[in-house]
Amino acid sequence: MSALLQVNDLKKHFPVRGGLFSRTTNWVYAVDGVSFEVERGETLSLVGESGCGKSTVGRAILRLFDITAGQVVLDGQRIDDLSPGALRSMRRRVQVVFQDPFSSLNPRMRVRDILAEPIRNFGLAKSSAELEARVAALMDTVRLPHDALNRRPHEFSGGQRQRIGIARALAAEPELIVCDEAVSALDVSVKAQIINLLQDLQQEFGLALLFISHDLAIVEHMTRRVAVMYLGKIVEMAPRRQIFTAPKHPYTKALLSAVPLPEPGADRNPIILKGDVPSPINPPSGCRFHTRCPFVFARCRTEEPMLRSAGDGEWVACHLESLPEVPGPLGDPRVR
Numbered sequence: 001m002s003a004l005l006q007v008n009d010l011k012k013h014f015p016v017r018g019g020l021f022s023r024t025t026n027w028v029y030a031v032d033g034v035s036f037e038v039e040r041g042e043t044l045s046l047v048g049e050s051g052c053g054k055s056t057v058g059r060a061i062l063r064l065f066d067i068t069a070g071q072v073v074l075d076g077q078r079i080d081d082l083s084p085g086a087l088r089s090m091r092r093r094v095q096v097v098f099q100d101p102f103s104s105l106n107p108r109m110r111v112r113d114i115l116a117e118p119i120r121n122f123g124l125a126k127s128s129a130e131l132e133a134r135v136a137a138l139m140d141t142v143r144l145p146h147d148a149l150n151r152r153p154h155e156f157s158g159g160q161r162q163r164i165g166i167a168r169a170l171a172a173e174p175e176l177i178v179c180d181e182a183v184s185a186l187d188v189s190v191k192a193q194i195i196n197l198l199q200d201l202q203q204e205f206g207l208a209l210l211f212i213s214h215d216l217a218i219v220e221h222m223t224r225r226v227a228v229m230y231l232g233k234i235v236e237m238a239p240r241r242q243i244f245t246a247p248k249h250p251y252t253k254a255l256l257s258a259v260p261l262p263e264p265g266a267d268r269n270p271i272i273l274k275g276d277v278p279s280p281i282n283p284p285s286g287c288r289f290h291t292r293c294p295f296v297f298a299r300c301r302t303e304e305p306m307l308r309s310a311g312d313g314e315w316v317a318c319h320l321e322s323l324p325e326v327p328g329p330l331g332d333p334r335v336r
């Protein structure tokens with residue numbers, strides 16, 4: 001059986017004006033050739049610093065805009081080129097939970113109406129009694145009391161609002177939920193509750209999750225596989241255990257070295273990266289990470305490393321990974 005979601009060489013480039021009085025148009029290469037799959041019922045996490053393009057990937061899958069190139073395939077059907085009419089059923093199957101439920105929930109609507117809207121829109125209830133029953137069941141599912149149905153979003157805490165956001169996503173009976181920094185704005189203890197809830201719901205409904213986050217400590221608890229993005233590209237993708245115990249890409253190593261270890265007193269060897277993330281308007285030549293990579297060598301500046309299989313479900317885009325283990329006659333090319 002094919003994967004639930006296949007993303008093939010996805011590109012999204014945005015035009016930006018060169019300057020206030022400039023007539024030139026620059027392009028932001030927000031997502032620049034990203035491929036991955038999500039199986040039914042699994043969690044794939046997309047991680048990376050802000051601006052790496054992970055949210056843009058999520059929005060492209062949700063068809064919130066047209067993509068520049070590539071394919072998004074849901075259950076064997078391309079959805080990147082669907083007409084607005086044909087998009088309807090796809091929209092039911094792929095839902096989203098955003099970071100800030102306060103701005104994504106209509107403040108004037110009562111919770112009852114927020115949850116009833118998708119049920120009505122997708123024709124999922126045959127009578128008003130069934131609609132009411134479904135709304136009540138959603139409240140049970142996300143563990144909120146029924147008397148909350150008559151209240152409005154501002155009357156709830158951040159964690160409760162996120163439960164409402166999750167209930168609204170579930171109302172459409174989706175197969176995939178894109179969680180875009182869905183717990184990032186919450187306090188630590190509330191974060192854990194929402195993560196537990198998402199995991200329970202995933203089990204109960206066989207949901208696939210695309211979990212977009214910059215927070216590796218959360219991702220470690222959440223996911224089966226991880227894809228690490230840098231400047232619009234996936235640089236490493238692997239099962240969770242490999243990423244967290246034996247990362248291969250220098251950028252993944254640096255990201256992980258910044259995550260505190262749970263044991264008191266334990267310390268990692270931090271890898272401090274030089275400089276800031278370069279602009280996606282004019283990304284570096286060759287390997288996009290070469291301006292900051294502690295292991296950079298000549299080839300990295302001119303030749304782009306492709307995402308290659310490293311066995312065991314691991315994929316890495318780094319010239320170090322494609323080099324022979326034994327240094328050639330000219331010595332170890334890894335040395336600058």
Ligand code: SF4
Nearest residue numbers: 287290293300318319
């Ligand atoms: Fe570093 Fe070169 Fe690998 Fe890029 S290709 S991550 S610059 S070693």
Ligand code: MG
Nearest residue numbers: 050051054055
């Ligand atoms: Mg984002």
